[in-house]
Amino acid sequence: MTADDNSNPEETRVAKALARAGVASRREIERMIGLGRVALNGVVLTTPAVKVGPGDILTIDGKVAEDAEPVRVWRYHKPAGLLTSHNDPKGRPTVFEHLPKGLPRVISVGRLDFNTEGLLLLTNDGELARALELPASGIIRRYRARARGRVTQDKLDALKAGITVEGVNYGSIEASLDKAKEGPMGANLWITLALTEGKNREVRRVLEHLGLTVNRLIRLSYGPFLLGELERGAAEEVGPRVIREQLAAWISPAKLPTGNAVGKLSLATSGPRGERRATKAREERKPEKAPPKVYKAGWAKPKVKPRPGPSAGKPRRK
Secondary structure, eight states, X not given: OOXXXXXXXXXXXXXXXXXXXXXXXXXHHHHHHXXXXXXXXXXXXXXSOOEEOTTOOEEETTEEOOOOOOOOEEEEXXXXXXXXXXXXXXXXXXXXXXXXXXXXXXXXXXXXXXXXXXXXXXXXXXXXXHHHHSGGGOOOEEEEEEXXXXXXXXXXXXXXXXEEETTEEEOOOEEEEEEEEEETTEEEEEEEEEXXXXXXXXXXXXXXXXXOEEEEEEEEEETTEEOTTOOTTEEEEOOHHHHHHHHGGGSXXXXXXXXXXXXXXXXXXXXXXXXXXXXXXXXXXXXXXXXOOOOOTTOOOOOOOOXXXXXXXXXXXX
């Protein structure tokens, strides 16, 4: 194989091919190659600058990588207190340890901080995840932040021109002050923000630069996908028709899903707490018993017919 991009139009770089198959993101695959875990036609790869063609066989840890499947996407309501990672050296709980049962191997589209909650998109396609993460995609992420301190709408409006915090340049941010409540320790604020970059801890760092302390952060939407009323810890699959309508620009035609059916794992909740919440929700949906009818004074009450006793219908003894 060669790294020459013009060698064969049917060939694809190894990291891109495995990302399309939903194995992992390109960066993770490059790390796997560096560890000697990926082989092409039986030869262990030492560089990601290799291309694969239709007849080549890729293996990971000795197992053949499956062909790319149609793209699937899920909305997941990430709770606070979970790390968006497949594993953590510090032993902290991760998103992928707490996903609902039945999900295939998925990749997150971007990340949410440990203490940030809200919408996290999941997909089986690493190439799509990478495309949706890039600022060049222009995809808007919306957040709602609760913060302590004081700020004016004029200061928030200034964020539209971008801002530099500790040497890091942040692009345009639209922010609006929703409500403020004065207290003995300062004002408790709710602020809605919209941005397209999504750099590491961007919302928190920008608001802290304005003198605010963020104590809760929720992602409300990622592009056309909304958190809505999705229960905390639950995942819901996006329908194939929506994927074709909203994401076709970032998906190769061969990988676009067909039909309109959604997988059985729809609105599944993870863990014992999720099971209790689901049970509670089912109980709440049960119809309540109608209250006994109250009759006003003077109304004639309906006559109650006597129930036949156990001896009803039996001939009397003479």
